[in-house]
Amino acid sequence: MIPRPFEYHAPQTLSEAFALLGAHGDTAKLLAGGHSLLPMMKMRFARPAHLIDLGRIPELKGIREEGGTIRIGAMTTENELIWSKLLQDKCPLIVEGARQISDPQVRYKGTIGGDISHGDPGNDHPALMLALGASFVLRSGTGERVVPADGFFVGTYSTLMAADEIMTEIRIPLPAAGTGYCYAKLKRKVGDFATAAAAVTLRMSGDTVREVAIALTNVAPTPLRAKDAENALRGKALSDASIAAATELAMKICDPAVDQRGDAEYKVAMAGEMTQRALRVARSRAGR
Numbered sequence: 001m002i003p004r005p006f007e008y009h010a011p012q013t014l015s016e017a018f019a020l021l022g023a024h025g026d027t028a029k030l031l032a033g034g035h036s037l038l039p040m041m042k043m044r045f046a047r048p049a050h051l052i053d054l055g056r057i058p059e060l061k062g063i064r065e066e067g068g069t070i071r072i073g074a075m076t077t078e079n080e081l082i083w084s085k086l087l088q089d090k091c092p093l094i095v096e097g098a099r100q101i102s103d104p105q106v107r108y109k110g111t112i113g114g115d116i117s118h119g120d121p122g123n124d125h126p127a128l129m130l131a132l133g134a135s136f137v138l139r140s141g142t143g144e145r146v147v148p149a150d151g152f153f154v155g156t157y158s159t160l161m162a163a164d165e166i167m168t169e170i171r172i173p174l175p176a177a178g179t180g181y182c183y184a185k186l187k188r189k190v191g192d193f194a195t196a197a198a199a200v201t202l203r204m205s206g207d208t209v210r211e212v213a214i215a216l217t218n219v220a221p222t223p224l225r226a227k228d229a230e231n232a233l234r235g236k237a238l239s240d241a242s243i244a245a246a247t248e249l250a251m252k253i254c255d256p257a258v259d260q261r262g263d264a265e266y267k268v269a270m271a272g273e274m275t276q277r278a279l280r281v282a283r284s285r286a287g288r
């Protein structure tokens with residue numbers, strides 16, 4: 001339970017961080033809140049010789065709205081998301097999701113950028129990002145690219161991000177007024193990861209589904225976007241029958257790992273249960 005020795009670096013600017021990444025290459029790891037990285041180092045699954053702490057770089061912090069987009073600095077903590085008036089008013093799905101992440105101690109230190117970059121299928125932000133149509137700003141010493149959340153997660157602990165890149169910002173298109181939302185998460189106890197969870201955003205036109213996004217947590221090696229389920233609902237009335245049919249389609253794409261949270265059959269069933277709940281709550285919150 002003791003990490004191997006490492007050298008700690010605390011750059012004050014992004015340029016300094018890129019210089020350190022360039023100098024130390026594969027032997028370096030970026031440190032955000034440390035709540036996933038440090039446990040891995042203590043178990044010696046990660047053995048970086050250099051830790052580059054992103055915590056003193058001001059441009060990685062903050063939440064603002066600009067040109068119809070919400071921009072969140074990667075080093076913004078879970079509690080800062082929860083306390084944000086902008087998110088409470090304009091993107092409450094993130095607030096609802098962040099409130100269900102672990103416990104208050106973890107939420108004081110854990111960051112949205114770390115939660116996404118880690119590529120853990122048990123983490124909650126990835127599915128929230130898929131449901132919100134987010135994209136991620138990845139910068140390196142030589143440039144910047146913006147990649148959509150859909151396609152970013154490629155496997156367990158694996159994303160499209162290259163070793164010389166830093167996630168600097170998360171961009172979310174401002175949800176239209178009246179967008180219904182819900183993050184339904186089943187966990188065994190406070191502080192646990194999801195057994196299964198579903199993130200939903202929903203726009204209605206009267207009784208008809210105009211737009212819907214459904215994303216699932218911890219029921220496959222990556223978060224899943226339930227596109228067949230969405231297609232089955234779009235343009236249709238949201239009834240018990242259509243919700244049941246969409247739920248079946250969402251369950252079909254699940255491929256959960258078996259662990260102490262349950263066997264595959266149970267987890268798939270719980271993914272279905274969370275999907276139905278999230279759809280019903282989102283409908284109750286959606287404007288007509």
Ligand SMILES: Cc1cc2nc3c(=O)[nH]c(=O)nc-3n(C[C@H](O)[C@H](O)[C@H](O)COP(=O)(O)OP(=O)(O)OC[C@H]3O[C@@H](n4cnc5c(N)ncnc54)[C@H](O)[C@@H]3O)c2cc1C
Binds near residue numbers: 074112114115
């Ligand atoms: C007891 C416990 C319970 C938890 N329960 C939950 C839960 O229910 N739901 C949930 O979502 N999470 C949960 N977590 C994980 C927690 O949310 C972590 O904080 C999160 O996974 C990682 O964020 P971090 O800021 O701590 O990143 P770190 O641990 O510092 O970093 C994680 C990884 O991401 C990389 N990284 C970090 N920031 C960047 C960046 N800006 N650019 C590029 N790479 C970067 C690091 O190099 C590292 O590889 C739990 C953690 C604990 C200890």
